Amino acid sequence: MKFIDEAIIYVEAGAGGNGCLSFRREKFVPKGGPDGGDGGNGGSIFLIGDAKLETLADLAYRRHYRAKPGRHGMGKNMHGVKGDELLISVPLGTDINDAQTKRYIGEIVAENKKVLVVRGGKGGRGNASFKTSTNTTPTIRELGKEGQKRKLHLVLRLLADVGLVGLPNAGKSTLLKQLTAAHPKIASYPFTTLSPNLGVVKDQYISYTVADLPGIIEDAHKGKGLGLTFLRHIERAGLLVFLIDISQPNPLADYETLINEISSYNPEILKKQQVLVFNKIDLCSGEIPSFKVDKPTYYVSALTGEGVKEFIKGLKKQLGV
Ligand SMILES: Nc1nc2c(ncn2[C@@H]2O[C@H](COP(=O)(O)OP(=O)(O)OP(=O)(O)O)[C@@H](O)[C@H]2O)c(=O)[nH]1
Ligand SMILES: [Mg+2]
Numbered sequence: 003m004k005f006i007d008e009a010i011i012y013v014e015a016g017a018g019g020n021g022c023l024s025f026r027r028e029k030f031v032p033k034g035g036p037d038g039g040d041g042g043n044g045g046s047i048f049l050i051g052d053a054k055l056e057t058l059a060d061l062a063y064r065r066h067y068r069a070k071p072g073r074h075g076m077g078k079n080m081h082g083v084k085g086d087e088l089l090i091s092v093p094l095g096t097d098i099n100d101a102q103t104k105r106y107i108g109e110i111v112a113e114n115k116k117v118l119v120v121r122g123g124k125g126g127r128g129n130a131s132f133k134t135s136t137n138t139t140p141t142i143r144e145l146g147k148e149g150q151k152r153k154l155h156l157v158l159r160l161l162a163d164v165g166l167v168g169l170p171n172a173g174k175s176t177l178l179k180q181l182t183a184a185h186p187k188i189a190s191y192p193f194t195t196l197s198p199n200l201g202v203v204k205d206q207y208i209s210y211t212v213a214d215l216p217g218i219i220e221d222a223h224k225g226k227g228l229g230l231t232f233l234r235h236i237e238r239a240g241l242l243v244f245l246i247d248i249s250q251p252n253p254l255a256d257y258e259t260l261i262n263e264i265s266s267y268n269p270e271i272l273k274k275q276q277v278l279v280f281n282k283i284d285l286c287s288g289e290i291p292s293f294k295v296d297k298p299t300y301y302v303s304a305l306t307g308e309g310v311k312e313f314i315k316g317l318k319k320q321l322g323v
Contacts, residue, residue, distance in 0.1 A: 004059055007058060007158040007197075008155075008156065008157050008158070010101055011067060012067065012151075012152075013067045013120050013151070013154060014151045014152075015047055015121055015150045016044030016085035017044045017123040017146050017147065017148050018042070018043050018071070018122065018124045018126060018146025018148075019040075019041025019043075019126070020126045020144070021075050021126035021131070021146075022040075022074060022077060022080075022128040023128070023129045023143040024129065025037065025139070035138060037077055037079045038077060039079050039081040039082065040126065040131060041072050041075045041082045041126045041127075041128070042075075042084035042125045043072045043124055044072045045069030045071070045072075045086045045088055046069060046118055046120060046122040047089075047118075047120045048087060049091075049110055050091055050110070050117075051091075051110040052093065052094075052113070052114075053093075057158065058096065060091075067090055070086050071122075071146070072084050072146060074146075075126070075128040075143075079130055084122075084125070092156065093110075094111055095111060095158055095159050095160050095161040096109065096156055097159060098110070098155075099155040099156075100152060100154065101152075101153040101154055107119060107154070119152060120152050121150050122149050123146050123147035123149040124146065126146045127143065127144045158235075159237050159238050162211045162212060163210040164210065164239055164240070164241050164243055164321070165213050165235070166178060166212055167236065167264070168217060168244060168246065169218060169247065169260065170194075170217025170218075170219060173245060173305070174195065174217070175194065176281075176304040176305060177281065177310075178199055179304075180307055181212060182203050182212060183202070184201030192217055192227075193216065195215070195216045197216065199213070199214040205318060210323055213239065215235060216232055218233075218259075218263050219259075220263070230263065230264075233264060241277065242271070242275070242276050242277070243277050243317075244279065246278065247281055247282050248282055248283055248290070253293065254293060254295075278299045278300070280300070281302055282304075282305070283301050283309065284303040284305060284306050300313040
């Protein structure tokens with residue numbers, strides 16, 4: 003399925019049912035009291051987290067959602083049935099904004115977590131509800147209220163514990179495949195990965211998720227390559243892994259490029275824990291060069307699996323899992 007991480011949808015809650023105007027009619031009771039029931043409340047709409055969903059694709063295709071109205075009240079003090087609420091499933095990591103006012107409404111970051119997006123209209127009161135000691139035969143009733151309507155802007159920012167960044171071709175997808183059961187596309191040309199891939203690392207009793215992002219190049223912040231918009235998918239990650247191809251002429255300059263590009267997108271991201279992983283050590287002839295950086299550093303071959311065990315061990319420690 004196509005990776006869609008933004009969607010505009012229209013949601014309309016149900017209207018409330020009208021209150022009823024009615025008087026009791028019984029044999030031998032010429033003037034019965036008021037017995038008009040209340041209208042039911044209209045159905046509200048909620049977004050709900052569903053871990054099985056990976057993108058907002060379903061919502062990009064179906065854009066209009068309407069909840070059921072409340073039923074009208076009736077005579078004999080019968081209240082109208084309320085409208086069912088409508089639940090719209092979204093992937094974990096969905097931010098909800100009002101598209102018109104641009105106001106942030108909430109976020110869905112847990113399975114089955116619900117956020118109310120539009121409230122159903124209140125049902126109107128029937129005339130029985132207006133009976134008082136001074137007015138025993140009220141001839142008023144209320145109409146049900148309209149349901150709320152809204153246009154929503156949904157933005158997905160993936161929930162991953164670890165974000166994998168690097169230049170194109172560094173071996174990010176190969177490493178994801180080595181760490182998890184994911185099957186990302188891998189190829190010897192740049193920009194193989196066009197949208198983020200998620201994988202789950204299973205390590206005995208614990209598990210955590212890793213997001214493999216499309217490659218970043220110099221001037222990505224000016225729109226070069228695939229640009230930087232997908233970087234929002236690591237904004238929720240707790241730890242960043244910089245994957246550097248050690249067989250390139252200047253690996254540290256490549257790291258520098260990544261830092262500069264990410265910083266021009268959102269410097270806050272760089273406050274996260276960072277780990278440097280030098281990849282493709284199988285291509286080194288002779289001794290593997292070592293680099294002095296003030297971050298935890300690993301040397302691996304994502305292709306052969308060499309060094310990957312130590313890296314996983316280190317990750318686990320840093321994530322505190
Ligand atoms: N020799 C060697 N080749 C590797 C290693 N890791 C990855 N490769 C190769 O490098 C190429 C790029 O690998 P990918 O995993 O697709 O790289 P990527 O970083 O995901 O690239 P983009 O998705 O384009 O950003 C492929 O031909 C891989 O087989 C490694 O440790 N050693
Ligand atoms: Mg890739």
